[in-house]
Amino acid sequence: MTTYHVQIKVMPLKDLLDPQGKAVLGGLHNLGLNGISDVRIGKHITLQIEAESELSAKTKAEEACKKLLANPVMEFYEIEMVQG
Amino acid sequence: MTTYHVQIKVMPLKDLLDPQGKAVLGGLHNLGLNGISDVRIGKHITLQIEAESELSAKTKAEEACKKLLANPVMEFYEIEMVQG
Numbered sequence: 769m770t771t772y773h774v775q776i777k778v779m780p781l782k783d784l785l786d787p788q789g790k791a792v793l794g795g796l797h798n799l800g801l802n803g804i805s806d807v808r809i810g811k812h813i814t815l816q817i818e819a820e821s822e823l824s825a826k827t828k829a830e831e832a833c834k835k836l837l838a839n840p841v842m843e844f845y846e847i848e849m850v851q852g
Numbered sequence: 853m854t855t856y857h858v859q860i861k862v863m864p865l866k867d868l869l870d871p872q873g874k875a876v877l878g879g880l881h882n883l884g885l886n887g888i889s890d891v892r893i894g895k896h897i898t899l900q901i902e903a904e905s906e907l908s909a910k911t912k913a914e915e916a917c918k919k920l921l922a923n924p925v926m927e928f929y930e931i932e933m934v935q936g
Contacts, residue, residue, distance in 0.1 A: 769887075777896045792897075792920065799919050801912060803853075803902040812861045812896035813876075818887040828885060835883050836876065 772817050772825040773850040778838045779810035813837060822849055856901050856909040857934040862922045863894035897921060906933055 780786045789807040796804050815832075819825035829847045838845040864870045873891040880888050899916075903909035913931045922929040 779896060779898065789897075793899075795920050796916055801916055801919070803912065804916065805900050805902070807897065807899045810896045810898075812863060812894045813873075813891065814863065814894075815877075815891045816889050818889070828887065832880055832883075832885055832888065835885070836879050 769818050769820060770825075772819060772822060774815050774817055774825065774829045775848045775850055776813040776815070776829065776833060776837060777810060777846045777848075778813065778833070778843050779845075780808060780842060781844055784842060810843065811837075825849065853902050853904060854909075856903060856906060858899050858901055858909065858913045859932045859934055860897040860899070860913065860917060860921060861894060861930045861932075862897065862917070862927050863929075864892060864926060865928055868926060894927065895921075909933065 780789075786808045788809045792809060793804065793807040796807070815829075817825040817828050819828060826847060826849060833845045833847065834840070864873075870892045872893045876893060877888065877891040880891070899913075901909040901912050903912060910931060910933060917929045917931065918924075
């Protein structure tokens with residue numbers, strides 16, 4: 769069994785409004801930071817998975833995303849396996 | 853002026869307890885997903901910065917992190933510039 773480090777990014781779907789991102793964009797402008805646009809905010813999740821192969825670890829991560837971490841109606845996710 | 857796509861990861865510091873991560877880990881185990889450990893949850897932020905150079909865009913992103921996006925007492929951040 770090997771331990772795999774997994775990074776998961778869960779972001780609001782591109783077609784949906786992201787009110788949190790809009791609020792942060794307003795905050796950045798109020799702080800005098802210009803030239804910034806299109807702020808979107810999602811979740812970043814790191815976890816460790818013990819599995820027999822990278823493929824099996826990735827399948828487990830997919831399952832975790834589908835069952836708990838991401839809501840497919842509003843979010844998409846990307847899984848990245850990190851060497852370690 | 854070029855538009856740079858920036859990805860920012862804001863995570864709880866390694867030495868701090870992450871109660872949200874602990875709760876998610878419990879949820880995953882309850883769902884029957886075993887072999888997963890050390891779940892940590894942070895924010896993932898994407899934004900576009902219009903700047904004259906990649907360096908200037910990165911400086912702006914650093915400033916945004918320090919002033920608004922990350923709380924250095926509890927979080928660290930990583931900035932990644934994406935081609936495009």
